[in-house]
Amino acid sequence: MAGEVRGRRHHWPTFLRQLILVVLLAGVVATGPTPPVAAAEAAVEAADWSEVDAFVRGRLDATDTPGAALAVIEDGRVVHQRGFGEDGRGRPVTPDTPFLWGSLSKPVTGLAVLQQVEAGRVKLDAPVRAYLPWFRLSDREASDRITVRHLLTHTSGIPTSASGEIGDRYDNAPGALADAARDLARVEPADRPGGSYEYSSAGYAVLGALVEEVTGRPFGTYLHQKILDPLGMRHAVATEGDFTRERVAPGHRSVFGTAVPFDAPYDTSGVPYGHVGGSAEDLTRFALAELGGGVLDGHRVLSAKGIADSQRGHVESSAGRYGLGWSVGTLKGTGERMVWHDGALPGHHAMLVMLPDSDRAVIVLQNAYHQLRAKEFADAAIGAAQLLSGAAPRTTPADGFAVALPWATAALVAVLLLSAVAPALRQLPGRRAAVRARSRRRIALTTVASAAAALATAALLWQLPAFLGGTLPMALLWLPDVGWGLVAAIALALLLALERTALGVLDLRRDSGSRRERRMAGAA
Structure with missing residues (x-):
């Protein structure tokens, strides 16, 4: 999926909303009972989101997705949320329904690594083996030259195919993450470190193991203590216990064109690159912190400089440019800068599209996925962002x-x-x-x-x-x-x-x- 972006706004212009707020606040002065915050929320609720909702609903129908959650952020606030359809247990999907996020876990892992950089425990351009002496690929010399930055930007030389070697183990034993990273010792590098971009979930498994090593805490525990809990992500999933507590429903795989539930277990060994999860409400909290320069409700998780650096394209990628955990491109139809990531697991798809220059974001979580129709699933979030920006929404024909x-x-x-x-x-x-x-x-x-x-x-x-x-x-x-x-x-x-x-x-x-x-x- 290329970095694409921008479009027509189908919500009330800012000046019109401000006028409505003035009228509502005038009513408060006259009548006294309604607080100003409630008046502001009422104005947001009055906005017409039917076109965005209808577009997302249409994309879900096109991909036979049983359930999804949508959230829209503007001007530092969540202005629209809703659920569509049912989860894998037949319950209505709401903004609090938990999903797994797939590779949208990578920006969370990137943030965790950058926290260690700012704490002085890790240097971006230091060799990974300075922190994980046991780390190696089949080529020992190449292993010695792989840096933390190489892993973050997918330029380590670890091939995309290595994900098949260590991924989808559903291993929840103690040390599962480090064990997965150790198994890269049999993988042949695809290129020299820093030579080229090659998307690698396996590289992010190594980053998770690195965070565990320098903090002395299991990766999921660290995420809760330093990112998820401080940001108020109440239904976030980063451990097997979270997965059980939140009763994450089965996703759906396509079998001859029909969505069939797939009740997979959790995978602690895959948290850094694919098994972080949570509700649309949780993901809005993470997005608000990213748009807010690393701080939300007085809780700072990274410096504004660190956030800006993570959202800056460092290397050319297959989808525009890639930063330190984020894809960076432009929204087709507007040219507006877009910082985004999507992710998938068997049965789940998630996407977060941020438009930092206009302080907007769109989130769509879906409980189905088809590996060969990835662009069709991404259309829901990309197209909604284009609608909000005034452009014609992208609709990829069925493959x-x-x-x-x-x-x-x-x-x-x-x-x-x-x-x-x-x-x-x-x-x-x-x-x-x-x-x-x-x-x-x-x-x-x-x-x-x-x-x-x-x-x-x-x-x-x-x-x-x-x-x-x-x-x-x-x-x-x-x-x-x-x-x-x-x-x-x-x-x-x-x-x-x-x-x-x-x-x-x-x-x-x-x-x-x-x-x-x-x-x-x-x-x-």
Whole structure:
């Protein structure tokens, strides 16, 4: 998703709202009972958000998302919140419904690291091994040169694919995060440190382990003590205990176009890059602190300079530029600077779009996700931000490949299954005669060709997830219909190769027997 941004405002202009407030406050003077703060809140509630709500609702329908929460921030206040649909347990979604945030956890981790920088415990340009002596990739020399800044900006050389090596473990044992980071020792770097941008959740796992090391606290505990609790994020999730307490409902994965609940456990080993969570209300608190220069309700979590540095694009990325935990770009249609991050887990999608120059932000949390339709899920937040800024909202058409792939995989399974049961036709008299009529050479060539074709099919199917940027286990987790279709197709292709080989050997033996019988009959 490119950094995009800006548009038309579909709420009342500031001067009009100020006029309304004056009238309301005049009523307060005349009647006395309504406090000024209540009058201001009443004015916000009177604003017409129907167009924004309708747009978000339309995007949820387009992606078959059962439930979502929306929040809008303007001028240092939450001016609109609402829930759509139901959670994975059939309860209505509200602004207090907890979701998991996926990679939107990364800005939270970035903030935690920068707190250590400002406390003097960590230096951005120091080698990671200065704090984690055990940290290494398969290339020890490269490992020695990876800095904290490299990890924050995804320029460490740790490949995107490393997430498949250490991610989605659902490991909640003590030390799970450090154990995951240690397993990077078998990963080959994709580039030299600082050489190029390559998005890496694995790098943020290392950052979480670093925070644990320098603070002496579990990462989730640290987040609560230094970020989540001070900002009043009451339903925030950063530990397995939080996940249980908040009763985070199952998300939804797409199975042949239908949203199916997926009740995954929590993953303590993945908190720094994907398993922070909370409600839309919680995320508004985090956004308000980011827009407010690191302070909210008198609680400062980072200096204004630190916040500004984190929101500044440090390196060119695949989506504009990347800062110290944030993507940075411009809103398509307006050119306004946009600081944003989205995130996904199997069954959840979250996005926060901040427009710092106009002091606005949009949050959309969704309880469904499809890995091959990521832009469609991001449209809800991006498009809402564009509406608020006066631009036409982005609506990505459904990806025909993503829609067709599960059905194509199922069709392939059906073809392979029919091919595997086809040898039953050999029991027909005509088929047996045709087999007897074949030469030994033809039998051998047919056997080798059919077995080779089946093996090649299995190999190609095994490589398909890599072509899509993942692995077969990742496909099973993120795209279950495709993943299980591939498993079935690979198994059937291997079975078919074995079957064709066995039948070929049997046909050759039968042919040899038939030849002996004919020779004996001729001799008689």
